Amino acid sequence: MKAAIVTVGDEILIGQITDTNSGFIAKALDKIGIGVYEMLSISDDRLHILSTLAFLQNRVDVVIITGGLGPTKDDITKTTLCEYFDDHLVRNGMVEAHVVDLFEKVIGREASQVNKDQALVPSKSTVLHNAVGTAPGMWMEKGNTVFVSLPGVPYEMKYLVENEVVPRLVTQFERPYIIHKTLLTYGQGESHIAERIEDWENNLPEFIKLAYLPHPGRVRLRLSARGVDEAMLRDRIALETEKLRGLIGDIIVGYDEGDTIEVVLGRLLAEKGKTIATAESCTGGRIAQLLTSVAGASAYFKGSAVTYSASSKVTVLGVPQELIDKYSVVSAEVAEAMATGAQKIFGTDFAIATTGNAGPSKGDADAEVGTVYIAFATPQGIYSEKYDLGQPREKVIERAANKGLEKIYQEILKN
């Protein structure tokens, strides 16, 4: 069973926007055993859309189209679908009621006629309810091929893929079972991990595939088993996961696909009834933002002092001015005083503090670009480490935030 993913929109073709939708959809399809034959990005051009649909109809079972569903003139996907299906637009009452409601309750003004026209859909289409936006998804069939049209706004597309498209595909098509297991590791690179698990990997059965999904500072390992006997696949995946735990248990922090270091850390803190705060200079609130991106964070995250200026490190966190004068703001001593200060003012068990130079040029202190001190305050005491996190700016911030969370996680485990 094969699918094609089509992105409609000039902004991708001139390189202004990177298409991340196709990758998301490909992952979702891969999980349910549907292979992607081809991904295409084409322009908001009627003839181009028509010829692409015709081309793909003979080649795949499912065509998923994103983009071109907005209310403005350059959005022509819907009328072009009508042309391809020899159909016409009709007003869908449920969609219109939803649009009117969304405008009233969320946007706080009345929906205009243009907004209400989002409710115009091809008469032959099945509407896919878009709870998080105004443009509905549409499901149409021609010959043996399913065509699904989705809005290009990533979170609306994601909502529809997860809640409407995948469940319908699973019901409508027979596919092999695919069982995935994703493990989250922190602190070691892809090639290092590959060496540690080489023998195990070489002895994996044919029907299990291993993929390395690397990100800065962390690597996900995904095991995928494909076959007809679901129970056997589950048992074998569980067995291989156990073997992996034996080999690299020291760097595995999570066993679920949604696991990130902030999710795992939050779960651990909540379980232990412990609390955390941060004091951030060069990370500028990124660690706090990661921690609070998790629902329910208020149970264990108490707050953060983002002390970007030197004076606020003194006034807000109580870092002694003498320390700054003697060692400079980018130093182990100041990082540790910041962490202790955060622990104190927020009254928490643990605290992380960062001070460094994220670049692009040298700041107040003489520290090289990429130099970051991270301090870790625990009930047992305080320590800090110095890191050279390279460049550019956004990578330094990201690496420092991940490193801080990874290290404090190890500390919390001990408590």
Add this chain to the structure above:
Amino acid sequence: MKAAIVTVGDEILIGQITDTNSGFIAKALDKIGIGVYEMLSISDDRLHILSTLAFLQNRVDVVIITGGLGPTKDDITKTTLCEYFDDHLVRNGMVEAHVVDLFEKVIGREASQVNKDQALVPSKSTVLHNAVGTAPGMWMEKGNTVFVSLPGVPYEMKYLVENEVVPRLVTQFERPYIIHKTLLTYGQGESHIAERIEDWENNLPEFIKLAYLPHPGRVRLRLSARGVDEAMLRDRIALETEKLRGLIGDIIVGYDEGDTIEVVLGRLLAEKGKTIATAESCTGGRIAQLLTSVAGASAYFKGSAVTYSASSKVTVLGVPQELIDKYSVVSAEVAEAMATGAQKIFGTDFAIATTGNAGPSKGDADAEVGTVYIAFATPQGIYSEKYDLGQPREKVIERAANKGLEKIYQEILKN
């Protein structure tokens, strides 16, 4: 003149890797007036590659292919090119010498036979020298179409595009001029903007296209003019931009492609020599993180108190406990006291404060999910506004952060 960009490799089709090469190439081509007709990602499959090349030959002037040039078995682009061009591989002495040299000097070991075989190229191809890697680029022509094959490693691809491909295309083809202008607007939706500029949009000349690029809380408008008379295009884009300023100047905050609200706000604060701080509850540090994502933010951003717990609002920001008891933590009164507190402890001209319920469930206070109070402290005084920002959690946080920055920007403009 039209181009197509083809990416070869299974890792993109299963969503493991996001294709950023195509966007880079598209931008480079767009700059020299070559429009991209289509982008495709296809598998490492001989027949699929052959049919794609044949399909594109009739449609575009230039086909740029990346990927599948590595030394391993699954890299078949080169042999497939030979098949398409009815050609055979020959050993290129210059490339082999370069590979041997690169291994000796950079990698520090002798090149193996597999490495040396990177010097095998189709006999009809023009070799494009890859100074930063072992796989050469290849330039071939069939009919009126140029086919360029490049390695998929991003920095090698970039080197070849900039140093070999673009210079050759500029010499070989006559192209039109393309002038872009991107405007950043805040605070109004795509459809609302479309209504306000409808007459103007309807009267745009044929050679200028308008695109709406929406994100939560902001919309970019991109004007693209294409033609042979560069000076005329520039003049007309300037004229239309002026007209737009007249129509929607109140919501335009930036006139450059890299402009975001945090960049524009930072520029304004730096120009005026003013400073800012934030006090964040429900946004959890997101506003601070946005402000500090801009290089040089330390000139105007002093810090943030992320007071997630009620008690830290009292101890860190000096919010009176009575206010919290009387109005609850999610209230206009507490938001305003937080903003005043931030202004005071960080010693800044401006401050933004947020308190609300980002969801998914009701928190400490009785506030509905999505309810957020944002307070704005200025040298003239303090005020706050109540917003219903819907759901889910990450959207509430993102909308509140954008709304806070947008509003304070308007305040700073007045000062």
